[in-house]
Amino acid sequence: MTSLLGGIFLGWSLGANDAANVFGTAVSSRMLKFWTAAILGASFVLVGALLEGQSGIETLRGLTSFTYDQAIIASIAAACTVTLMTLLGLPVSTSQAVVGAILGVGLLNRQLNFAGLGKVVVCWIGTPVGGTVLAVIIYKLLAAIVNRMNLNIFQSDSLARLSLITAGSYGAYALGANNVANVTAVFVGAGMLSVSAAALIGGLSIGLGILTFSKRVMETVGKKLVRLDPFSAFVVVLAQGVTVHIYALVGVPVSTSQAVIGAVLGVGIIKGVNTIQRRTLVSIFLAWFVTPLIASIFALALDFVTHLHYIPSH
Amino acid sequence: MFKFLFKKEQQVQQLISKYLENLRMTQEHFEKAMDCYFDFGLGENCDFLIQQTHKFESRADDIRHEIIEMMYSKVLIPESRGDILRLLESIDLIPTHFETVLFMIQGQSLKVPDFITPEFRELLRVSLECCDLVIRQVEAYFKKTEDIKALVHTIDSHESRCDHMEREIVRNIFDSHLDPFEKIQLKELVIQMGEISDQADRVSRSVHIINIKHRV
Numbered sequence: 001m002t003s004l005l006g007g008i009f010l011g012w013s014l015g016a017n018d019a020a021n022v023f024g025t026a027v028s029s030r031m032l033k034f035w036t037a038a039i040l041g042a043s044f045v046l047v048g049a050l051l052e053g054q055s056g057i058e059t060l061r062g063l064t065s066f067t068y069d070q071a072i073i074a075s076i077a078a079a080c081t082v083t084l085m086t087l088l089g090l091p092v093s094t095s096q097a098v099v100g101a102i103l104g105v106g107l108l109n110r111q112l113n114f115a116g117l118g119k120v121v122v123c124w125i126g127t128p129v130g131g132t133v134l135a136v137i138i139y140k141l142l143a144a145i146v147n148r149m150n151l152n153i154f155q156s157d158s159l160a161r162l163s164l165i166t167a168g169s170y171g172a173y174a175l176g177a178n179n180v181a182n183v184t185a186v187f188v189g190a191g192m193l194s195v196s197a198a199a200l201i202g203g204l205s206i207g208l209g210i211l212t213f214s215k216r217v218m219e220t221v222g223k224k225l226v227r228l229d230p231f232s233a234f235v236v237v238l239a240q241g242v243t244v245h246i247y248a249l250v251g252v253p254v255s256t257s258q259a260v261i262g263a264v265l266g267v268g269i270i271k272g273v274n275t276i277q278r279r280t281l282v283s284i285f286l287a288w289f290v291t292p293l294i295a296s297i298f299a300l301a302l303d304f305v306t307h308l309h310y311i312p313s314h
Numbered sequence: 315m316f317k318f319l320f321k322k323e324q325q326v327q328q329l330i331s332k333y334l335e336n337l338r339m340t341q342e343h344f345e346k347a348m349d350c351y352f353d354f355g356l357g358e359n360c361d362f363l364i365q366q367t368h369k370f371e372s373r374a375d376d377i378r379h380e381i382i383e384m385m386y387s388k389v390l391i392p393e394s395r396g397d398i399l400r401l402l403e404s405i406d407l408i409p410t411h412f413e414t415v416l417f418m419i420q421g422q423s424l425k426v427p428d429f430i431t432p433e434f435r436e437l438l439r440v441s442l443e444c445c446d447l448v449i450r451q452v453e454a455y456f457k458k459t460e461d462i463k464a465l466v467h468t469i470d471s472h473e474s475r476c477d478h479m480e481r482e483i484v485r486n487i488f489d490s491h492l493d494p495f496e497k498i499q500l501k502e503l504v505i506q507m508g509e510i511s512d513q514a515d516r517v518s519r520s521v522h523i524i525n526i527k528h529r530v
Contacts (some may be wrong), residue, residue, distance in 0.1 A: 029391050143530045152458045153398065153528055154323045157390050230391055231530040 003068070004187060006075035008205040011183035013082055014094045015045065015209020018179065020221035021240060021256045022171030025233040026164040027218045034215050040165070041172040041214070042207030048176025048248070049203030054195050055251035056181030059120070060098065061189035063113050064106035069306060071190035077101035077298035078182070081291060093255035093287050096124065098182040100292030104299025105186075123252035124288055127243060131262025132269070135239035139232070139270045146231065160230035167234055171241035172210075175256055176203050177248035232267045239263035258284055322389040326381060330456060333377040333402070334449055337409060340370035341445050344412040348438055351419060352431055364416045371409040378402050397524045404517050405452065408445060411509045418503055426500065430486055437479045437507055444472045444514035448521075455521045462525050469518040476511035480504055 023037035066074065078094070078101040085092035099120055106112040151159060183205055184198035193201065228236065240259040247254045261280055268274060347363035354360065381402060385395050418424065426434050451465040483504050487497050 031391055146530050150458050152456050153394055153524075154327055154390070154456070156528060157394050158323060160391065229393070229530070 003072050003192065004201065006072055006079050007183050007187060008201070010075055010079045010082065010094060011202050011205025012209035012213070013079070014179055014182060015206035016213035017217055018175055018256045019172070019210040019214040020217040021260045022175060022237060023168040024218045024221040025237060026168055028223045031161045031164060034218065037168065037218070038211050038214060040169050041210045044169045044172035045176035045206045045210065046203035048173035049180035049199045049206070052177035052248050053180035053199040053202065056178060056248060056253045057185045057188050057195050057198055059116060059251040060102060060181045060185035060253065063099070063102045063116050064109055064111050066105060066186055066189040068190050068192060070105045070303070071186040071192060073299055073302045073306065074101040074105050074186040077104060077295050077302055080298050081295040084294065085291065090286070090290070092291055093258065094179065094182045095253040095255050096287060096291040097295045098253065100295025101299045102186065103292060104296035107296065108300065108303055120252050123247050123250060123254055127247065127254040127258045128262030128284060130243040130246065131239050131259040132266040134242050135235055135263040135266025136270055138239050139235045139267060142235065143231070160234060163234045164230070164237065167237040167241060171237050174241045174245035174248060176206060178244045179206065179253050179256070181253045228264070228267060235267055236260060236263040239266060255287070322384060322387065326384050326389050327456065329377060329381045329384065333374060333381065334453060336370055336374050336377055337405065337449060340367055340374060340409040340412060341442060343367040343370055344416065345442055347416055352426065352435055355425070356420060356423060361420070364420055367416055368413055371413050374406060374409050378406055397527070401517070401520050401524060404520055407513045408510060408517070411506065411513055415503070415506050418506055422499060424499055424503055427490070427492065429490070430483060433479065433483045433486065437476060437483060437504070440472055440476050440479065441507060441510040444469055444476065444511040447472065448514040448517050451518055451521055455525055462522055466518050466522045469515055473511045473515035476508055480508040
């Protein structure tokens with residue numbers, strides 16, 4: 001169990017950070033109590049991980065072969081990368097950190113599945129783009145329906161509240177299905193866990209992060225999103241959920257934050273306003289390159305350190 | 315289907331209906347008080363009706379505070395809450411203007427000369443029609459029963475008519491041989507009566523803007 005600690009820590013921090021993308025708006029606007037959101041989030045993450053998390057796990061374990069030690073090194077390297085970048089205030093994606101760490105291990109083994117890696121990279125780029133496209137489509141479709149419903153302010157408010165709770169729960173499901181691979185795939189690769197056990201442990205650790213440490217992040221991230229009107233916020237959460245879910249079906253873990261940024265951009269396009277600063281877009285590009293690079297370096301360094309031997313002088 | 319989840323919203327909606335009904339009653343008593351004043355001048359009957367108007371105006375304040383209190387106990391999202399509270403605040407100025415007009419007449423023992431009374435009555439009639447329309451518009455906004463935009467135009471044209479009548483009455487007052495002090499007093503009364511339709515127009519525009527704002 002102690003050998004899984006790196007992965008569990010990674011899952012915990014993932015839950016603490018990414019729950020904000022799905023329930024942040026509802027919680028920070030006081031539409032939903034934190035504990036209701038946390039319980040819904042943790043439950044749906046676990047269900048998503050158990051029902052649809054296998055595909056991502058298979059993809060990541062297939063990127064290279066792992067020994068028992070290398071699996072631990074990869075998970076610790078990814079966890080260290082996420083912690084370091086968070087401490088430095090740099091944009092970070094757990095998915096990119098994990099793939100970077102696996103890449104580092106693959107370099108050591110001189111064995112990398114380039115086809116699989118290519119698929120992962122294409123999906124990373126496709127995440128914000130997918131978020132944008134889906135947000136535009138969802139907004140256009142649902143706006144036409146909602147405007148025809150001729151709701152009064154109380155009805156539209158109640159609908160917004162219900163929609164945000166539903167979209168948030170779906171987003172949490174998609175988060176679990178997509179991101180559980182980040183947490184425990186390396187251990188499956190090393191033969192330490194079965195796919196189902198990996199999905200269970202991963203889902204539980206993400207859920208634990210949501211329950212214990214996501215409140216503050218939900219408040220701060222949610223406040224940024226809540227500047228959008230309730231309907232746009234709902235579209236953003238739903239578009240993000242659909243994007244991440246699609247990649248869960250494809251079997252590639254992606255960043256929920258990048259999907260959200262893409263969706264916010266999409267809503268901005270529809271409304272004809274600039275919702276995303278250039279700095280945010282630059283930060284996505286940085287995250288694509290810097291995060292995997294740092295994680296690879298961490299993995300190589302950890303491997304080097306674990307192979308150091310004390311040779312007494314004669 | 316999910317009515318049980320939004321009990322507080324329903325309560326606020328009921329309170330708003332109660333508030334609008336009370337506004338109607340305030341208006342009705344204001345109209346009676348003004349009619350009594352124009353027909354018989356100040357007296358016991360008129361004082362009673364002024365007091366009744368004041369009573370309904372105070373009740374409107376109480377209902378509004380009840381709505382505010384309930385809305386701050388997490389009814390509606392903050393943005394919608396702010397819009398509704400600002401709207402109620404704006405509507406609440408209408409009965410305040412009713413009261414001010416009556417207190418002005420009562421406190422200053424104003425006498426509207428006969429030659430100008432029909433014009434005062436007409437100004438009152440159109441102003442109160444504006445109020446009727448605005449109450450209908452606010453109800454339509456909350457219940458989505460009729461076209462808000464069409465009502466905005468009607469209220470706007472009534473308000474313009476009131477402005478025109480105001481100017482006309484003031485000119486007639488100053489063209490007359492009344493005492494200059496009396497002229498100023500009557501001018502103030504006309505301006506205060508004109509405030510009723512002005513405020514109704516402001517409310518109407520706010521409803522229209524909020525309605526547009528909440529469309530997606």
